[in-house]
Amino acid sequence: MSSTSALAPRDRLLRTASRLFYAEGLHTVGVDRLVSEAGVTRATFYRHFPAKEELIVAYLRGRSQEIRAAVAQIPAHRRGREALLGIMQSVAEDVRRADFRGCAFLNAAAEYPDPAHPVRVAVEEHHAWFFQALRDQAAEAGHIDPDHTARLLVLLRDGALQGGALGNPDRVCDTLLRAVNDLLAAAEPTGGGDASAEHDVRRGTLGG
Amino acid sequence: MSSTSALAPRDRLLRTASRLFYAEGLHTVGVDRLVSEAGVTRATFYRHFPAKEELIVAYLRGRSQEIRAAVAQIPAHRRGREALLGIMQSVAEDVRRADFRGCAFLNAAAEYPDPAHPVRVAVEEHHAWFFQALRDQAAEAGHIDPDHTARLLVLLRDGALQGGALGNPDRVCDTLLRAVNDLLAAAEPTGGGDASAEHDVRRGTLGG
């Protein structure tokens, strides 16, 4: 309450929702918890969001916007291969975070089976955007099959995020980054295997 | 109801739980739905399971047993590489199923954040067993780094199952099997025997 009391009620609600929804799940966190931890009354809640479901969608859209902003900050001189490396490295960073609990979007999808549900639509929008972002960079890097590269990177991301929430995060990160390294080395038009051009993925940063 | 009325109440409960929990989620399916669709009364429910949570654990253990039985049926002459391929192909088969909705265990973990919770323990038991099964087969296939092979295969499985529940299942299967093919071809000691493989083997490879 003290850390968020300076914000507007709507922002306090959104910030609290982001924290609780991610940490504990969508169905388990009730409106009571939300309003009490945000220091907001129920009336104020329903003034800003017509239903709890709308807050969930807003939470997901907000998280998506954060990620899109981070990717958009990649400087022009780091496009292509460097960008792919940076994106996947930031995924690894997420996995290592102390409060890491998997992918917010995949977790949300697990709780909302209906593909037509607004929550699921928001999840699939983010997923589709992420694939497109990877595909664009793979194409810029001159990959022979940028679609396949992007699909495989998405698959690796999903696996790392959901598997990393169960097992040892450091090991999962290592496995992920090794795979990314090998994938990029092999999928590049230069034929891969060029030892002098090799970088250690683990040192890269995204947006920093 | 008609399809399960011949079974014992406990089995009807378990079968109904398996169907509903997987299709709709753990928290969204209530005891009312469970008992009414299983054609069982509440008293009977609580005679067999002390709490709904126990039914969830039983559902997960049952699914785990099915998978373990399938893996155990792999004939002796198909151990090692053939076994790894077969296991990953059965993962792809699952993704293509009409009622596919992701991995039952990862979906359950998404709903139960507490690592000490019995549901989460059951999930992690299955995940650990699956890794070990892959590791054993990778070792039998003579892989240089069976731990890495197994970890990467687990990561690919998790990504395919959770990503496949969102996007196009056929495309996800294609991406998965291509990656598995390339991984196995490169991680084997006899490998392709080509010059590029010897460098890749040391680092572990995933590419095409």
Next chain:
DNA sequence: GGTGAGGTAGAACGATCGGTCTTTCTACCG
């Protein structure tokens, strides 16, 4: 100096949650 939007506070709504209870019926086993 109203006026009204947006905030607080909190009671209350019906529905549903997981779980317990009593009662009656049925099937099996000695």
Next chain:
DNA sequence: CGGTAGAAAGACCGATCGTTCTACCTCACC
């Protein structure tokens, strides 16, 4: 034949769910 265990049927419990409501306060703005 009688005894007993398991299941059916359904009322019932307190708690919590998401949601709506009334009542009062505050403050910018015309």
